[in-house]
Amino acid sequence: MPLAAPVPTIGQHALLVFLLQVAFLLLLALVLGRLAMRFRLPAVAGELSAGVLVGPSLLQPLLPGFSDWLLPQQAAQMNLLDAxxxxxxxxxxxxxxxxxxxxxxxxxxxxxxxxxxxxxxxxxxxxxxxxxxxxxxxxxxxxxxxxxxxxxxxxxxxxxxxxxxxxxxxxxxxxxxxxxxxxxxxxxxxxxxxxxxxxxxxxxxxxxxxxxxxxxxxxxxxxxxxxxxxxxxxxxxxxxxxxxxxxxxxxxxxxxxxxxxxxxxxxxxxxxxxxxxxxxxxxxxxxxxxxxxxxxxxxxxxxxxxxxxxxxxxxxxxxxxxxxxxxxxxxxxxxxxxxxxxxxxxxxxxxxxxxxxxxxxxxxxxxxxxxxxxxxxxxxxxxxxxxxxxxxxxxxxxxxxxxxxxxxxxxxxxxxxxxxxxxxxxGMDTRTAAAPEGTPDRGPDAVRTTEQRGDA
Missing domain, CATH: 1.20.1530.20 (Na+/H+ antiporter like fold)
Known part of the structure; x- marks a missing residue:
């Protein structure tokens, strides 16, 4: 009984593109995420923007050649990134x-x-x-x-x-x-x-x-x-x-x-x-x-x-x-x-x-x-x-x-x-006065607006 042929490994070019995709997207996501946080915005807003910038909204219309090379519209290539x-x-x-x-x-x-x-x-x-x-x-x-x-x-x-x-x-x-x-x-x-x-x-x-x-x-x-x-x-x-x-x-x-x-x-x-x-x-x-x-x-x-x-x-x-x-x-x-x-x-x-x-x-x-x-x-x-x-x-x-x-x-x-x-x-400034430690709770359904602030 003949042995089954081994499953082909990922091609060199496909691997190169995948590595550059991951590196480029991650770098851009981290930079824009930190930038969003500097403006007191959720990091996810900047991280999503990374994909928007290199997707069909911006990079594809401006640099179609580079976009097609970095993000080829081929299911096998994009599925690696999706995985x-x-x-x-x-x-x-x-x-x-x-x-x-x-x-x-x-x-x-x-x-x-x-x-x-x-x-x-x-x-x-x-x-x-x-x-x-x-x-x-x-x-x-x-x-x-x-x-x-x-x-x-x-x-x-x-x-x-x-x-x-x-x-x-x-x-x-x-x-x-x-x-x-x-x-x-x-x-x-x-x-x-x-x-x-x-x-x-x-x-x-x-x-x-x-x-x-x-x-x-x-x-x-x-x-x-x-x-x-x-x-x-x-x-x-x-x-x-x-x-x-x-x-x-x-x-x-x-x-x-x-x-x-x-x-x-x-x-x-x-x-x-x-x-x-x-x-x-x-x-x-x-x-x-x-x-x-x-x-x-x-x-x-x-x-x-x-x-x-x-x-x-x-x-x-x-x-x-x-x-x-x-x-x-x-x-x-x-x-x-x-x-x-x-x-x-x-x-x-x-x-x-x-x-x-x-x-x-x-x-x-x-x-x-x-x-x-x-x-x-x-x-x-x-x-x-x-x-x-x-x-x-x-x-x-x-x-x-x-x-x-x-x-x-x-x-x-x-x-x-x-x-x-x-x-x-x-009759007090709750923004500067903290409630004494151990102040009793008024119950699970009451909101104490004077409770001492905590920072995790």
Whole structure:
């Protein structure tokens, strides 16, 4: 029996182009990310801009020859870059899940639930309605309009917990009650968002029938139940064994293997791989046996290298020249308005129902309205599944960027009025006076505007 011919390795030229793609995009993403942070903007805005600059929006029209050499429109070549980006986003979602603090949700319980539910239901409904109202030219050929509308609804209702946390940290609000409440609601939003994305992705992959809809809902529920009953003790045992070493390497390696196996499992079920990555990340967070310091090398690698590279590759798919067409520009403005009105309005309403004053509600709305990282991941998922075309993908990523840029100035404005109101009520300057250490909390559903500020 003749031996099978060996699989050809990657060609020298293809490898050269791939290495230059990664080096060039990563360098540009890091530089622009740091530049964005210098202007007190989210780093993701600069990292996305790296891809936009070398994509069809700028480099292709200006230097088509160089663009075609660096980014050849060949599936085999671009798939190499996509594979690295997919690895980066799976580990990013896994790290995000591993940093979830469910104690926040328990402490802020009812208020966080009201803010999160209102901030999910209203934008979800408005996004679905918008998806049905957009012209059919924005729906890719072969995509069910209902699936497209459902996907747009999911894209409108997500929040970006990593961007929210970084914004609160930069503004020294992370340890304030208002910051903790925003984070608690963001945790609930993240869990619901990944669940909904997995459901809609399954519908897009398998088809839209009553049986598929039921299966799409039951499968994620089954994954969660399996994770809680069987996955948690297995993850705990694996991490406990890895943690016996003084080195961080076994823990990092075990965490990566768990996230990738979880991703593969949900991908095999026609759910999204990122759903499995997120679930495994949450299992790591709730295992109770991991020293957070041992996961720091993984977090550093993901945030410093893999995540910026993923966002740069995401920016490659944006075509801002499409906005020159009145129909696309009009759709972009409409979708952005719906996204802001739904998320901001929903969180504001939920806050007011929890008896927070209007400035506190404004701060909650601003924080929850930030889409950033999660929305970009959702958009990339939609593009890969064929639910979005280039125009709708560009619009959704623009929503992610604009809403992330909106959050810091609105939060500063709202918190200035929160502190001013507290000063008026208490006859003190809360911006310079700190609450005595050990001041008792007024309950999980109350926001102490005079709580001592903390900096992580």
């Amino acid at each position: 690295v980006g997919q690895l980066g986003v799976l580990l990013l979602v896994g790290v995000t899940g591993a940093e979830m603090n469910f104690a926040l949700v328990r402490r802020r319980g009812l208020t966080a639930a009201k803010v999160s539910v209102a901030g999910l239901v209203l934008p979800l409904g408005l996004g679905i309605a918008t998806g049905f109202l957009l012209p059919r030219s924005f729906v890719p050929a072969g995509t069910d309009p209902t699936v497209f509308a459902l996907f747009l609804g999911v894209a409108m209702c997500v929040s970006a917990l990593p961007v929210i946390a970084k914004t609160l940290l930069d503004m020294k609000l992370l340890h304030r009650d208002i910051g903790q409440l925003i984070l608690a609601a963001g945790v609930v939003d993240d869990v619901a968002g990944w669940f909904l994305l997995s459901v809609v992705s399954a519908m897009a992959t398998v088809g839209l029938t009553a049986g598929v809809v039921a299966q799409s809902v039951l499968y994620p529920v089954g994954v969660v139940l399996f994770a809680v009953v069987i996955g948690r003790p297995l993850v705990r045992a694996a991490l406990r064994r890895a943690g016996r070493s003084q080195s961080a390497m076994p823990t990092v390696g075990t965490a990566v293997v768990l996230v990738l196996f979880g991703s593969a499992a949900t991908q095999a079920m026609h759910l999204e791989a990122i759903f499995g990555a997120f679930v495994c990340g949450v299992l790591i967070a709730t295992s109770g046996v991991v020293d957070p310091q041992k996961l720091e090398p993984l977090r550093t690698l993901v945030l410093a290298v893999l995540a910026p590279l993923f966002f740069a590759t995401a920016g490659l798919r944006m075509d801002l020249t499409a906005l020159a067409r009145p129909a696309v520009l009009g759709a972009a403005v409409a979708v952005l308005f719906v996204a802001v009105a739904g998320k901001f309005g929903g969180a504001f309403i939920g806050s007011r129902l929890s008896r927070l004053n209007r400035w506190e509600a404004l701060a909650l709305g601003a924080g929850m309205n930030s889409r950033g990282v999660v929305e970009v991941i959702v958009a990339m998922t939609g593009l890969r599944l064929g639910i979005l075309n280039t125009e709708t993908y560009t619009i959704v990523v623009l929503v992610a960027i604009v809403t992330s840029l909106m959050a810091p100035p609105i939060l500063r404005y709202a918190m200035a009025h929160v502190e001013e109101a507290a000063e008026t009520r208490l």
